[in-house]
Amino acid sequence: MSRPAETKLTVPEAEFVTGMLARDIDREIDAKVIRSSGPKKSRALSVDTLVYIKAVAPFRTELAPTFRKRMSNAVASAVAKGERVAKIDTFQVEIKALRDEILGEYADLERLRKTFIESKPAILGGEYILKGTRIPVRIVADLIKNGATKRDIRSELELTTEQINAAVTFDRVTPRRGRPPIKRRKVTKHVSAD
Structure with a gap:
């Protein structure tokens, strides 16, 4: 595993590590609440971004997007300053505990890959x-x-x-290789109005 500051995870890996659904993580990226590096198809998230995701996962739907953006910025600035806690109004996010939990889950994922999977x-x-x-x-x-x-x-x-x-x-x-299968859509026959 690379150094924690340099570790980048894909959205499915972030889902596994944080417990938040991949579609909700994608929504956070699309709403520009959090930033990802890389193109849309290969979004990469830093461990520090995952701290925010892990913190809001249980109650994300109850928070307004503007507050989530403020919370994301507060977590990012607290991490950059080396603070242990990010404070937003009355919320406090314990950065070290969440970061350790995320790194532990990521280490388990890497161990699983090295122990059981090969190509x-x-x-x-x-x-x-x-x-x-x-x-x-x-x-x-x-x-x-x-x-x-x-x-x-x-x-x-x-x-x-x-x-x-x-x-x-x-x-x-881990995404599958190659082109995704074609999804057949259910088409009903249209009847003309004549």
Whole structure:
């Protein structure tokens, strides 16, 4: 893991680390409450920005966007000054505790990637697989999404519960390669008014 000040996380990783839904994080970026670095498709968030996200996650919908922007600015300036607490009106945000919690979650995510996931060009063209197997991570995650039980997967594919959980988590925080599948829209036949 790189130094905390330099660590940049994607929106799905930020969702995993902070507990706020990815769509809500995207809304915060689109409303210019927080800043991301990089183009819209590959938004990267610093750990210091995640402190704000983690702080407002439980009650984000009750706060006005202008207040959230003030809160984000207060957290950013407190982090820049090295303060332990950011104060906004009557709110206080404990920066160190939230930052330590975020870094702990991120360390768990990195440990999961290093322990259970690998990619080798010689195996399935470099697709992500579970270490020590030739089983693609996405297959395991898709089985879970489609209703297979962990017990069935453990017995059929001879995987451990930790490997299954790692595959599901990895699939959630890592975007798939290639073009997204076409979504078929439900089209009804229109009847003319004549």
